[in-house]
Amino acid sequence: MADDYDYLIVGGGMVADAAARGIRERDASGSILILSDDVDEPYTRPALSKKLWTDPDFAWADNDLHTAAETGAEIRLSTHVDRIDRAARTITTGTGETVGYGRLLLATGGRPKTLDLPDDDGVIYFRTASDYRHLRDLAGSGRHVAVVGGGYIGSEIAAALAQNDTRVTIVFPDDDLGGSTFPADVDERFESRFRDHGVSFLAGRRLASAAASGDGFTLTLDDGSTLDADGVVIGLGIEPNTDLASGAGLQVDDGIVVDARLATSDPFVYAAGDAANYPDPILGRRRVEHVDNAQEQGAVVGRIMAGSDEKYTHTPMYYSDVFDLGYEAVGRLDSSLETVEDWKDDDSVVVYYLDDGVPVGVLLWNVWDSTDKARQVLAEGSALTADNLVGMI
Structure with a gap:
């Protein structure tokens, strides 16, 4: 095994998979190592509470992301990273192994409350x-x-x-x-x-x-x-895994604080996914724990680590399926906020959530293919009022 890698990813979830693919978009041969606490190689997390229970034709093998085979990344499972030496650009695992990196991605996710x-x-x-x-x-x-x-x-x-x-x-x-x-x-x-x-x-x-x-x-x-x-x-939610970052002297505030390029205060260290506190171009600084963010942010940070000059400008959506209903949402859903309901039929509705009169969240209840429109509503923000929201989507 090599002791030094061009790209080192700590965390073995969907961000790691997306980042490895993003790296390969720009760098076909750079060495990639993924260090994961998990016992399984990267898989799609949403299926754990959705499709694997409800679709008899969807088996566990269908949930494997095939990260190693499709990106050439080396994956080491059941591996905990204890510390980062930023000066030496190395990490040390729980078993005492030291690994060097050119670029480091913290995709450490979260732990259940x-x-x-x-x-x-x-x-x-x-x-x-x-x-x-x-x-x-x-x-x-x-x-x-x-x-x-x-x-x-x-x-x-x-x-x-x-x-x-x-x-x-x-x-x-x-x-x-x-x-x-x-x-x-x-x-x-x-x-x-x-x-x-x-x-x-x-x-x-x-x-x-x-x-x-x-x-x-x-x-x-x-x-x-x-x-x-x-x-x-x-099922009480998660807390972001920030101990590794804080132990390395990186800024932590409800997650690992990164800029629009998903970089920490150290130009060789990045963070993405559930553990990253990043500046959303529409909604401001936030941390998002959903699959759309993991996939989009992971792909962008991979390309950035491999030399892209882009920024992360995506405002993620999320979704849920329970029984025969489903919904998609963008932004903040909080029933204590002012809401405007636009019913399409007896069981389909768009709900706009307003904070001080400004839309900050959109619920698409049994309404599909409208998340881009929801983002547009949030982007227009203060230009809209409760009186003119109905019919926007």
């Missing part, structure tokens, strides 16, 4: 392909799984399990599932899909503790009530 729960195989903090396989083994056959968290990932996991012969109870702090995201009329339709599929709600509740009980668990909620389940899935 955790609770003080037993360290048990029946408690799953859902994030990786290993977690997916583990949950597959736990689900089905009428077993009862408690999902803690009613946000983006919690709702998708609950829907996936409910469609795979699993009894589901979802525990969440809001009064309504999706209530912090969607306006009331949209949220009513969202909730109804879960109820129609037999999902039980424990609204306005948080998990206080859990204890092993026979082959399962007894969960105690913050009101003192209890719930028995065969397994527990925690």
